[in-house]
Amino acid sequence: MTARVGVVTFPGTLDDRDSQRAVRIAGLEAVPLWHRDKDLHQVDAVVLPGGFSYGDYLRAGAISRFSPVMESIIEQAKAGMPVLGICNGFQILTETHLLPGAMLRNDHLHFVCRDQKLRVENTHTAWTANFAQGQEIHIPLKNIDGQFVADERTIDELEAEGRVVFRYLDVNPNGSLRDIAGITNATGNVVGLMPHPEHAVDPLVGTGGSDGLGFFTSILRKLVKA
Amino acid sequence: MARVVVDVMLKPEILDPQGQAVQRALPRLGFDGISDVRQGKRFELEVEGPVDDDALARIREMAETFLANTVIEDFVVKVES
Numbered sequence: 001m002t003a004r005v006g007v008v009t010f011p012g013t014l015d016d017r018d019s020q021r022a023v024r025i026a027g028l029e030a031v032p033l034w035h036r037d038k039d040l041h042q043v044d045a046v047v048l049p050g051g052f053s054y055g056d057y058l059r060a061g062a063i064s065r066f067s068p069v070m071e072s073i074i075e076q077a078k079a080g081m082p083v084l085g086i087c088n089g090f091q092i093l094t095e096t097h098l099l100p101g102a103m104l105r106n107d108h109l110h111f112v113c114r115d116q117k118l119r120v121e122n123t124h125t126a127w128t129a130n131f132a133q134g135q136e137i138h139i140p141l142k143n144i145d146g147q148f149v150a151d152e153r154t155i156d157e158l159e160a161e162g163r164v165v166f167r168y169l170d171v172n173p174n175g176s177l178r179d180i181a182g183i184t185n186a187t188g189n190v191v192g193l194m195p196h197p198e199h200a201v202d203p204l205v206g207t208g209g210s211d212g213l214g215f216f217t218s219i220l221r222k223l224v225k226a
Numbered sequence: 227m228a229r230v231v232v233d234v235m236l237k238p239e240i241l242d243p244q245g246q247a248v249q250r251a252l253p254r255l256g257f258d259g260i261s262d263v264r265q266g267k268r269f270e271l272e273v274e275g276p277v278d279d280d281a282l283a284r285i286r287e288m289a290e291t292f293l294a295n296t297v298i299e300d301f302v303v304k305v306e307s
Contacts, residue, residue: 059295101297109247
């Protein structure tokens with residue numbers, strides 16, 4: 001018996017298939033969820049994948065945040081269900097205020113697509129338990145609205161509580177404050193990041209690494225082997 | 227029908243790279259003397275019925291929860307006659 005991980009598809013989502021595949025490679029059951037369906041089909045965790053949901057109209061994630069499926073996800077996330085937001089998923093999570101801060105256009109105004117080095121700074125979340133503290137990983141990054149901002153007090157709070165989960169190394173690709181690539185909520189069940197772990201789960205594809213697999217084996221450990 | 231306008235602007239302390247890019251392009255196009263540009267969004271709402279205090283309160287709620295992200299943006303609601 002394995003656990004069920006839902007992967008949401010919004011109109012304009014791009015990475016739902018890769019996310020489902022990553023979930024399966026880790027040994028979990030991937031359950032497709034549809035944005036108009038409030039029913040979460042008894043999933044144990046949810047991945048909000050990358051893309052340009054609702055065309056990123058208004059603001060990235062602003063319209064998806066009010067979709068029927070998100071109502072259920074917000075409710076369950078507050079009750080402790082693990083949620084991982086990748087790229088557009090991270091933007092949606094900041095729009096719901098499950099995660100603090102907001103995402104702006106990259107400071108250099110260009111779309112960026114590169115292999116990005118990150119440092120894992122918090123291994124106590126539902127999605128990072130299988131990494132080592134301070135581990136350096138390489139996963140792809142691709143976005144135009146990736147500049148993480150929040151007021152000084154919020155950032156200080158995140159730092160003090162160890163809620164910065166990932167930091168950009170070598171290059172800050174989008175102007176994010178204090179090189180922040182990903183954060184978590186106070187209880188560690190909700191994690192959002194701009195880079196794409198689901199694109200780095202198979203040594204045969206991409207740059208040959210599988211550093212992204214750790215996200216999905218972490219949630220397997222949390223849900224099944226805890 | 228009355229029109230209500232909601233202007234949404236990035237907060238002053240938030241860097242606006244798009245506005246900066248516009249500002250930097252101006253001298254090249256022969257438009258001198260502009261020291262800063264901030265770019266925002268304007269929403270024109272056609273309101274059915276009277277624009278009374280209740281209607282304006284609902285529009286402010288709409289702006290606060292949806293049209294603007296108050297983490298990074300401010301908004302102003304104006305009634306156009």
